[in-house]
Amino acid sequence: MKIKIAGHYTTKIGELWDQGLEDLLAEAVHGSLKNAQLAAEQIEAVFVASKAPGEFNHQLHLNALVSQMFVHYPPAIRVEGACTAGGLALVAAEQALAAKRYKTVMVIGAEKMTDQNALKTTEILSLAADQNQEAGSSFPGLYALLAQAHMQKYGTTREQLSAVAVKNHHQAMKNPQAHFHREFTLEQVSQSSLVADPLRLLDCSTISDGASAVILSTDSSGVEKWRQKPQILGYGHAQDSLSLAGRESLTALKATQKAGKQAYQQAKVKPKEIQIAEVHDCFTIAEIMAIEDLGWFEKGEGGEATLAGKTAEDGQVAVNLSGGLKAFGHPIGTTGIKQVAFLAEQLEQGNYELALAHNVGGSGATAVVHVLAKN
């Protein structure tokens, strides 16, 4: 049974002062239906991803909120797993399709983060860390520890971290939906304000508003040109210790490695066959670890590979061509879904055959990896 991406839509990502959570969700519902050329009634179930709509927008029960945007109130489930909410909602949807309960479903993610001030937002984000063992830590602080460990073990440099940000901001220039359309030099990144040593402001991803939806279908009769649509070849979903204290290693995310292996195995694809990937660059160090953990570069060589342009559009593998979490943006629950939506569009345009999406929760306790094919 093939699961196809029948349609996709991502709103503009940014500080969207004139749109509320519900507006963003509605735009993604209707945008993805239009892209798939489907009527609302053809959606049999909905999987909604959002990290903290209660904390950000005083609205829980988001499954019902989205269901009522359809005429026929399809059954809907909300999934949360910190920044992996989007990836996990895709997984739940894929399992419902594989169970043959439904043939065509929508997976939609949204986060409206700018309803709260920066301090409150940082506090809300930190709820994804272990409140018993890591209370008081912010995510820049936790990822700074990972960066320190990587630099000490492998000699990863300040310049190599900056190269991730420079590349992703450069690539976002061609993505009209991206939060930021502004390029930076290595020096500008390296000299931006210090947040948590060694991470600086321009090492960090964004606080953004936005929504994204994909329509998944196993119904070759229901979707026009179904055979030509991009396909989900395989996925992996793995966990690791919630707190850094319980990790075997601070220089790799074991959950990413395990989820990657599962996805490659199901897809029957080797890591180096992947041509384009969206990886979870919540901080620059996270992209360096990801391109190693997903098998494209040896451990410790991710920084050098990035600086050498091996992950640029014309490199060995095009990583975060969208601009990534860094410059496309990181409206939390949206991220795992907009990665797949972006890759589906790239595959449809015909320049790539095999793609990978990589979504991480917290400091690496949850990881979801998807391998996609052109059709």
Next chain:
Amino acid sequence: MKIKIAGHYTTKIGELWDQGLEDLLAEAVHGSLKNAQLAAEQIEAVFVASKAPGEFNHQLHLNALVSQMFVHYPPAIRVEGACTAGGLALVAAEQALAAKRYKTVMVIGAEKMTDQNALKTTEILSLAADQNQEAGSSFPGLYALLAQAHMQKYGTTREQLSAVAVKNHHQAMKNPQAHFHREFTLEQVSQSSLVADPLRLLDCSTISDGASAVILSTDSSGVEKWRQKPQILGYGHAQDSLSLAGRESLTALKATQKAGKQAYQQAKVKPKEIQIAEVHDCFTIAEIMAIEDLGWFEKGEGGEATLAGKTAEDGQVAVNLSGGLKAFGHPIGTTGIKQVAFLAEQLEQGNYELALAHNVGGSGATAVVHVLAKN
């Protein structure tokens, strides 16, 4: 493919001042493993239900928190859908099993509500209503409207509402895990403090702490005595308008009716074949509507049937033998799971052949119904 309830465990429900959210989850993990006679490593995936752990306990990313209670970090997903979180987590787990991704999974729900004061708790609960159309309403207020409508249309009486509370408090006397072990007379319920006319204090379910887990398995080789374990025969999941303003009727929950029909159809069971049921009595009026909407009594006859004892232990159908949300308790994300855990135990004891669990979110926007068989 049969889905069996291989094990189940529910903590004491109550104001558990000496147990935190993590303690409750750990107790349910280990309790259900012991009940199923399974080792932790045999659990291939975990589905976690909780309504508002971010708001109540400053902890999101609960899937990772639970996964790390196992040696092998099984993949885990958190599901939310207001008070239907538990029912929806069961649905997601059933879909993963039917997809043959896993053979044995744990579904666990927890809510630790007493970390916040009563005012804050009421505010957190109200996040499950429509914040655009119903902001400022509390759930007692919304269910009071439904009660008013039912009384006006069908002549349902104050005494009939009280009969639900009297029955459920009586039945909880035999349930050692129940929050309340105290009986009330019709008069005591009818004269308890007014909360939202006509609902009084003793019409309302509890604010409780607690956790519950069930282990579902399709693996006849992996679970001892698998063939004798209770079976999930069918489930339904339906939605309706989030706000009352969008409902076709205020005297029935259409989502319950639709979910019930789906569950009966999949189970190939007629409503009146059900012998024992746990229904979502968040308020007394909710039980009266449920026993009508699920097909056991005609619309408008639920109150009279209750007062006549037709839903008591020796009645036509034993409703909320556990004490229900009213007296067993309503730790939100736990509820849909503890209903199934309780029914599994009843089926194992051999007094009943067919059971039904009914879980509702908000004022009726989400409903999940399960039909269970003795084996």
